[in-house]
Amino acid sequence: MTAEAAGRGAELRFLDPAILARLGTLELRARTVVEGFLSGLHRSPFKGFSVEFAEYRQYLPGDDLSTIDWKVYARSDRYYVKKFEEETNVDCHLLLDISASMGYGSRGVTKLRYGSMLAAALAFLMTRQRDAVALTTFDEAIVTMLPPSARPSHLRSMLVTIDRIALGRKTDVSKPLHLMADAIGKRGVVILISDLLDDPAQVVEGLRHFRFRGNDVIVFHLLDPAERTFPFERAARFRDVELGDELMAVPSIVREEYLNALQRAIDGYKRDLGSAGVDYQLVDTSTPLEFALMAYLSTRVKRR
């Protein structure tokens, strides 16, 4: 999280992810985040960026029945369909890491849950912007894949899919990335939500693949607060949530080295992804989702 974003966060009506997670449905959560976020944007530097204009025209055979505006029909007894100036702006591909390591969470919200809410909020926001949204979940392979669409029904099915995500197995980010990069036909925005617990070189290589295909790439690197600070006190056996093996460690002794290793990895990602033209966003799962949305919108602004 940047200092700039943190400063803005004080002005916005943000929700703690743990509180947000307790809200009813994923749609409600996504709506809460996005609408709260957008209401805050009225005083933000992103003014003027809004949804497209619509017009009505008389129904012609061959038009999609679902586009008929039944309210107009009720008033005028004529069939009119809603026409949009432009169906979609851009294809957005949400890539959500569901590997076992994403199941870790020290403060009630796991990285997967946070990532799910982030994906849902982004999908909600993109759909409002008439962007086509695609969703892919993966662990060491692609688990689910929803093609891009900007229709509200697609959003609903996407939210249902996200809501039903189950933890996968071990992480292998690079392999699904290459597959996805090859599968995406139209250039768009690729958003990777992952804890990036994989070989950094391969992760970077996979993301370069998207860039090579002309996509804008945003990486949300999710880290649990405990992973960022290693707050443990007592000697403990640390069990790998993916592999199940244990390591005995005395936190006071290993903390510094661990944090250094983590920082080196973060610095490496920042450097390598920056040089590859990939937006890298480190996200602490204890921070409100709005910061992540802000990062997304910044990328979109840059793209326009």
Next chain:
Amino acid sequence: MFGLSFLSPLFLVGAAAAAIPIAIHLFYRRAEPVIDFAAMRYLRQAPVEESRRRRLRELLLLALRVTALVLLACAFARPYLAGAAVSSGAATVVLIDTSASLSAPGQFERARARAAGLVRAAPATDDVAVLAFAHALDVIAPLSADRAGALAAIARLEPGAGATRYRAALARAGEALGGRGGRIVVVTDLQESGWDAVSDGGIPEGVAVEVEEIGGPDANLAVTALRVDADEAVAVVQNFSSRPAADQVVFQDEQHRLGAVPVALAPGGIAEARLALAPASRGALVASISDRDGFAADNARRAVLDGGSAVSVLALTASGHPTEALYVERALAVAQGAGGFRFHAIRASAFSAFDGEALDGVDVMVIAATEGLDERGRGRLARFVRSGGGLLVAAGPDVDPAIVTQALAGIVATSWRVREAAALGFAPADSRHPIFRPFAGAGALGQVGFTRAALVEPSASAGILARYTDGTPALVEERTDAGRVLLFGSDLNYRWNDFPLQPVFVPFVHETLRYLAAPRATRSEYLVGELPGAAGATPGVVQLRQGRPGAERTRRVAVNIDPRESDPRRMSIDAFQTGISRLQATSAQAARTEARRDEDAQGLWWYGLLLLVVSLAAEGLLGRRLG
């Protein structure tokens, strides 16, 4: 080879506390929480421990904790290295009694046969040793598997003239086992007097003692004493039986039979046989009987007629009349003759004219008066003391301290002065001193009442042997280069005290004068075993060298068997085994004492505590690392 032993082994029970960390290790070793963690990729780059390595460290930690607890218990148990090596294998030690009480006809043949039988019957795996004992112990066949050698050694054995000393013999036999387990078989006549002697020693634990009783004669006649009394040879014959007996005592000198005196003895009775000797007889005298059924070794006794055997005492009195030293004279009279005292008294004023050669024969002088002791006499007195003569000064009313002090100037610095009359008692300062040892404590001496006493001012080098009840010295000893001087702070003639009327007076005077005469000891009779070397091991008359190198003098002394050895009374095997039990208890006590001494000297518990501290420090460091 040394073995580790413990002074207080019960404390080793505390080592059971070592089970606590072991139990904790076994049952609570997963006490560390297990934390699921995702970013293991980065944690692995930190210096974490693999579980296996961790377990190794835990085991090391456990070992250190257990070591610390065990060391603590060991330190409290007071460890020490026992010097005696414990060898493997059992052994049989055959201990044959060769004392004089086995010299009855056929008796020792039985003993040899029994001993040989024991050697043959010893288990084939046992080593066998054969030891002969009486007053001393000889290893005639050392511990080995050589049965033939042991049998040959037994065949060569003959009874000796020593006295039975079971305690010392068993102790030495125990030592001969060299720390092995095994048994000691004593081939003996079970003579009752064998337990009388007091000596140290015991039997090691784990050693069984068996007895092969030889038996012995029920009757025995023995010549138990021979002395010369005023030109008469007196032989004492004792009948150790319940039947009357008759024999004749034959007296001989070194070349001739001097005569025979018949004796008739009641059951258990004693008779004296007296034979007149030629005046100034010199040489050796033998008195023998012909008891054929009893012990042969006690049928003869020897004495030396050379004189000098009695302690010669010269008293200086006011007038030279014996009554002026009446009580001392009477006290010494009960032990006249050989081994006793010869008493003379002269006027102090006549001492300067006393025959010089006669003075050389004087062992002890008693100063009861100084009146008339002239300058020459004082000089002779000083020379007498310097030459090793003993001097007893009785600081009574007739002794002038100034004269004695002047006479002994440069030799003795102790002085005294007369003080006011006061009722006093006295007690030894050290009851272990040779003079007071026979009194077995101060009880009897405490009965002596003093109405007047001298105030003795001892010199720095003087030893205070007894004190008055007011704490002032009563008997002070000054040692000269060659002799001894005793200053008694009162008189010895019933004027300032009632000492002469007390029963302790006679032994006090005897022991005091013998103590003073010791540097010039002229004892003429010894018991078998008392003199060193082969000459003292058999009865007879031997030459004895005495004196300082360069001023040696040779004299003849008689060596006779211990009269107690003539008593044929025997004890039962049970009584003998009871004595063994006491020995074993003594041995255990001695072993404990020795163990305590060893432990004190070695101080191993300090090292244990040091190791404990090191263990705890290492445990602390390792524990901190393990978190």
